Amino acid sequence: MDTVTPPLLLLDVDGPLNPWMAKPSRRPEGYTTHRMRPTGWEQPYQKPLRVWLNHGHGAVLLSLPFSLVWATTWTHEANEWIGPHLGLPKLPVITWPDERPQSSPYWKAPPAVHWKTATIVKYADGRPFAWVDDEITDLDREFVARYHGGAALLHQVDPRVGLLPDDFAALSAWAAELSGGRRD
Template sequence: MKKPLLLIDVDGPLNPYAAQAQRRPEGYTTHRMRPTGWTEGKPLRVWLDPGHGEELLGLAEDYELVWATTWKGEANDWIGPHLGLPELPYIDWPQMHGKAPRGTFWKTQYILEYAAGRPFAWVDDDITAYDREYVEREHLAAALLLHVDPRIGLIRPDFDALAEWAAAL
């Protein structure tokens, strides 16, 4: 049996972009990046915690790690190396920020297409009750939708919840 998927968003869970601008969260390092499309003005400020890479690699024993971010494959160039992650598969969104089923986040329908009936856990800062209802109704396998506060990023209880969920499958 295949491992469940762990679908990982970058901005919010790994990069707490909504934290106070002048107060980098403890444990994070500052990186300046120019991913595709970021051509004007200052480079993008990204805060990353190297400890998240260790946590994710630990979860890779029970999950197949996949980028589920607007960074798409560029997460392998800009994010993964700072976290000590190997190259990961990614969801190549057919359309970003497009029309979504009533009330759901635009990613949700594509998450289900990518999962293709497999169990998955998804960490993102844009998950709502509508997304949970949609996934429960449309996805027959187990799913954990873990909302992450974009001011804080992933924290110990989040990693514990992911580990416990995978162990219970």
């Protein structure tokens, strides 16, 4: 049987799908504003979390030759709060260890491998994957190159603008090259 297993597409929410770093006063073009109360945002005195989503992104993501997986701090709540607005079916979810080393390129801390990276490598278990996240750095690329046995694309997305056509094109091109079995 000649079944081709598509690579995984590991999806972050805040940054790629919700351009949280865009100017608060100006909703990015093509996006709809949602007010959400996921876990941690349930208190009545707390303002609901503002999330910008582009409802066209679901169809584009589903058209890519990947198996989609949530790789976000929203974990299972991405299937409840995010996916339905994008027209995405319920997706598998990566869950994270409780102890998260605190690292983010936005914080004034020494550069470090992202707290998601080791878990992502473990989850992929050698299967090719593309990881889309706003917090990816070269340290993560080095970690994946060293510890992941298969092909990988670590694709950083600007959280001021979210996923753009160029990002989708880069993912498609990478998957096409992978399935073409390019020989160097």
